[in-house]
Amino acid sequence: MAKASKFLRNFCIIAHIDHGKSTIADRIMELTGQVSKRDMEEQLLDSMDIERERGITIKLTPVRMYYNALDGNEYEFNLIDTPGHVDFTYEVSRSLAACEGALVVVDATQGVEAQTLANVYLALENNLELVPVINKIDLPSARIDETKEEIEEVIGLDASEAPCVSAKEGTNIRDILEAVVKFIPPPEGDTKDALRALIFDSYYDNYKGVILFVRIRDGQVKVGDKIRTFLSERTYDVTEVGAFAPHLQPKSVLLAGEVGYIAASIKSIEDVEVGDTVTFADRPAKEPLPGYKKVQPVVFCGIYPLDGSKFGDLKEAILKRKLNDAALTFEPDNSVALGFGFRCGFLGLLHMEIVQERIEREFNLDIITTAPSVSYLVHKTNGETLSVDNPSHLPPPTDIEYMEEPIVKAEIYTPPEYVGSIMELCQDKRGVYKNMTYLDARRVRLDYLLPLNEIVYDFFDELKSRTKGYASFDYELDGYQRSKLVKLDILLNGEACDALSTIVHEDHAYKRGRMLAENLKDAIPRQLFEIPIQAAVGGKIIARETVKAVRKDVLAKCYGGDITRKKKLLEKQKEGKKRMRQVGTVEVPSEVFMEILKTNKDRK
Amino acid sequence: MAGIYLHIPFCKQKCRYCDFVSFAGRSDVAEAYMACLLKEIELRGKELAGRTFDTVYFGGGTPSVVDPKYIYAAMRQIKKCFTLAARPEITIEMNPGTVSEQKIAMYKRAGINRFSIGLQTAIDAQLEELGRVHTVRDYLYCTSLLKGENFSADVMLGIRGQTQEDVRKTIEIASASGAKHISMYALQPEDGTPIYTDYLNGELPDGDEVAALYDFGRALLAEKGYHRYEVSNFCKKGFESRHNLNYWKRGEYVGMGVSASSFFSGRRLLNTTDLDEYMKCILSGFLPVIDSEEVTPQEARFEFVMLGLRTVYGVSSKAYREAFGTDWKEDFAAAYRRTQRYLEEDGDVTRIKDDYLFVQNQILSEYAG
Numbered sequence: 025m026a027k028a029s030k031f032l033r034n035f036c037i038i039a040h041i042d043h044g045k046s047t048i049a050d051r052i053m054e055l056t057g058q059v060s061k062r063d064m065e066e067q068l069l070d071s072m073d074i075e076r077e078r079g080i081t082i083k084l085t086p087v088r089m090y091y092n093a094l095d096g097n098e099y100e101f102n103l104i105d106t107p108g109h110v111d112f113t114y115e116v117s118r119s120l121a122a123c124e125g126a127l128v129v130v131d132a133t134q135g136v137e138a139q140t141l142a143n144v145y146l147a148l149e150n151n152l153e154l155v156p157v158i159n160k161i162d163l164p165s166a167r168i169d170e171t172k173e174e175i176e177e178v179i180g181l182d183a184s185e186a187p188c189v190s191a192k193e194g195t196n197i198r199d200i201l202e203a204v205v206k207f208i209p210p211p212e213g214d215t216k217d218a219l220r221a222l223i224f225d226s227y228y229d230n231y232k233g234v235i236l237f238v239r240i241r242d243g244q245v246k247v248g249d250k251i252r253t254f255l256s257e258r259t260y261d262v263t264e265v266g267a268f269a270p271h272l273q274p275k276s277v278l279l280a281g282e283v284g285y286i287a288a289s290i291k292s293i294e295d296v297e298v299g300d301t302v303t304f305a306d307r308p309a310k311e312p313l314p315g316y317k318k319v320q321p322v323v324f325c326g327i328y329p330l331d332g333s334k335f336g337d338l339k340e341a342i343l344k345r346k347l348n349d350a351a352l353t354f355e356p357d358n359s360v361a362l363g364f365g366f367r368c369g370f371l372g373l374l375h376m377e378i379v380q381e382r383i384e385r386e387f388n389l390d391i392i393t394t395a396p397s398v399s400y401l402v403h404k405t406n407g408e409t410l411s412v413d414n415p416s417h418l419p420p421p422t423d424i425e426y427m428e429e430p431i432v433k434a435e436i437y438t439p440p441e442y443v444g445s446i447m448e449l450c451q452d453k454r455g456v457y458k459n460m461t462y463l464d465a466r467r468v469r470l471d472y473l474l475p476l477n478e479i480v481y482d483f484f485d486e487l488k489s490r491t492k493g494y495a496s497f498d499y500e501l502d503g504y505q506r507s508k509l510v511k512l513d514i515l516l517n518g519e520a521c522d523a524l525s526t527i528v529h530e531d532h533a534y535k536r537g538r539m540l541a542e543n544l545k546d547a548i549p550r551q552l553f554e555i556p557i558q559a560a561v562g563g564k565i566i567a568r569e570t571v572k573a574v575r576k577d578v579l580a581k582c583y584g585g586d587i588t589r590k591k592k593l594l595e596k597q598k599e600g601k602k603r604m605r606q607v608g609t610v611e612v613p614s615e616v617f618m619e620i621l622k623t624n625k626d627r628k
Numbered sequence: 629m630a631g632i633y634l635h636i637p638f639c640k641q642k643c644r645y646c647d648f649v650s651f652a653g654r655s656d657v658a659e660a661y662m663a664c665l666l667k668e669i670e671l672r673g674k675e676l677a678g679r680t681f682d683t684v685y686f687g688g689g690t691p692s693v694v695d696p697k698y699i700y701a702a703m704r705q706i707k708k709c710f711t712l713a714a715r716p717e718i719t720i721e722m723n724p725g726t727v728s729e730q731k732i733a734m735y736k737r738a739g740i741n742r743f744s745i746g747l748q749t750a751i752d753a754q755l756e757e758l759g760r761v762h763t764v765r766d767y768l769y770c771t772s773l774l775k776g777e778n779f780s781a782d783v784m785l786g787i788r789g790q791t792q793e794d795v796r797k798t799i800e801i802a803s804a805s806g807a808k809h810i811s812m813y814a815l816q817p818e819d820g821t822p823i824y825t826d827y828l829n830g831e832l833p834d835g836d837e838v839a840a841l842y843d844f845g846r847a848l849l850a851e852k853g854y855h856r857y858e859v860s861n862f863c864k865k866g867f868e869s870r871h872n873l874n875y876w877k878r879g880e881y882v883g884m885g886v887s888a889s890s891f892f893s894g895r896r897l898l899n900t901t902d903l904d905e906y907m908k909c910i911l912s913g914f915l916p917v918i919d920s921e922e923v924t925p926q927e928a929r930f931e932f933v934m935l936g937l938r939t940v941y942g943v944s945s946k947a948y949r950e951a952f953g954t955d956w957k958e959d960f961a962a963a964y965r966r967t968q969r970y971l972e973e974d975g976d977v978t979r980i981k982d983d984y985l986f987v988q989n990q991i992l993s994e995y996a997g
Binding site: 551552572574575576577578579580581582583584585587588590591593594595597598599601 | 631633813814815816835836838839840842859860872875876881883887888889890891896898921927930931934935938970984985986987988989990991992993994995996997
């Protein structure tokens, strides 16, 4: 037996958005001397621009640190950051599988939130040791004792020894590190066993090929070893192993219990699946480690290159995204209005936005996305059942016996004063009331069944605006339900635009059609001719708006000095046109395909 | 065809919409500036020896605010350093309120035979609103000095509160004063000018309202015998501005003075827009050019189409072929196909249909880039 080091701690941080997870991670790194204060960019772990801009973590980023504890020993810490948003539960579960423990960060001014709870349950399923941490104690509205009570009541954790910190001010950060040493157990595993390493993440590096983020459960791996995974036949020679410091830092060997990376000149990004187990090619382990629960996409949209000739680039970008994002699904699609592209599936709306944004930024591609949809079950008159997530693939109404739509179980946490307004919203969104619980004097939990279709529409925004941002919301799929659904078509200058079709509940069709027509009227620029915009259900026009013809678009003066300037202006105007799609004779700005679902009030 | 442009950057005061390079209250340097201009004429004249120029244009600013002896001297220098064609068109821009009998006499002696007068509107309140220095009476006095002369009046559309009745009155006064040529422009609120704030606050007539004023003005002008030959330019038969036609035919021109631009030998040049830098350069014996760009063959083709389609003369296939050796409808096949329904063919010539001239950017931008 050669046990893993008892001076090793692998842990992650669980927190609701804004509860200070990344700031705590930054402080821990600062204190362990991992990053000097001077060099430190705010919130180092959130290394993507998108993450820093939005103040959220999407991608898990591991980092190794050394800590000299009060017991006189030096400990090696591997901190694996986790995303805080409901859409990224699968990323969380991956982080959890690589750890022995988790810090549960709770904001002393906000208390326990739905998302924290959801991740705590996940952590418990993974047998992690949980250490509560109370953050933001520097704020005047901090309620430390009440928060401790809530942690004990709602989560069921002992909060008596919970570190109370202010990550912003850097207060009591050492308490967290001592709690890690004291409460989180060292990893198990034997360095002499056959190699089993869980791939919990990966990305593609232009020079080194695919970089696998691994947690070594058993055995050890070093440069020159021949490896394979359980799901693939191919073997690879390890070219580099190392730790996250937080940037890649080569080491001679990775031992059982450690977290690190493996590079093995893996060229094809489709060859490795996150959740798979790495072992030796010549003396493989008997069985793989338990992987992750396969996640199912619930929100779908079309992604098309703005410039039709960039379809190949888009394909490459999506394939590379897929490497790091097991939850993303895609298949080729083509639209009359938008040309060739992909129909992609996501875990939720935020996941969708992030993927879109990353494709645009990291691959420098301009894309058009269509309005999000969900997956419907269509029962045809001939007895067939189809799963349809693209409105333009819906069979003709005469072939449809009935349709079913996905329903979610929604939990909404809110201060009591907003209960009335939220109930009204849920009712409006075809929700079915289930239960209401007073958690304490300041917080109520509402349980509803809601059609996912309505959540994809504008539920989040509405909830936020009706509760001044105080309500939090989480949901999980709860099967399908028969429903009266119709396809709402949009005709521009008499021609149907497939990319603007949506599936809506019959009772909402008229209102939605009206709103869509009005939104499109504002979003489509005036052109040389008048453009009628019609909303139609089953061939019947239910709403009409008109974009008037443009009457003035001229550069009044064009003499000697103006020529270069006017030329540039016209070139710019042409560039603008390139961002438009031709629907019949009408030019439609690309954003329109995504923005049509916004409500009127968002537009002004 | 080739033209000479001379920029006189001085004004009594800056109009609220003006974003030209012009300076109010710098008349102290007028003498030095005009001396520099003479020097630049000499330098450019040497470079362009052998070319014949058909037109000369004094623009501004307000050329009529400086002592007319400087205009006279500049013209003398032009004649000395450049070769002018027989019967050249020589224009000067003037603002009412800055002219006198003596000035006009001096201009005529200098050879000036065309006058362009900034009327803008015949409503005094609107003149004040625009920050103009003159009244309608000043305009009438000015034109009374130009009886029988070839002069043009500027009319502006899109002034705050402007009605069709105001446009009617303005055109009628311009016409009655004997203008052979009328330029009717839509006010372009440029960022950085005081009027831009009015525009941002929605205080100026919107595009539809301006278009309605334009259509009204265009009809009235036609009624009074002014035919439209370019989107903003109207005249009695035979009184087209030769200097401006040269721009739209993509002819060569040389511009002198601060901020003036030139186009010859396939290059577009721009002089510095900084008055002091301009003078410093000239005094050190350098041309004050800050930008010089060779026009690529593709840009040249676009310019030809863009400029041609501004006018009722349109694009001539023959002229295009002579200039570039190719067929313009093939060079711009996709754009031509997309815009064909807004164009009309007249023998060798293609032009924008009458009703679409005022929305021409929608058409021209198809040909860009």
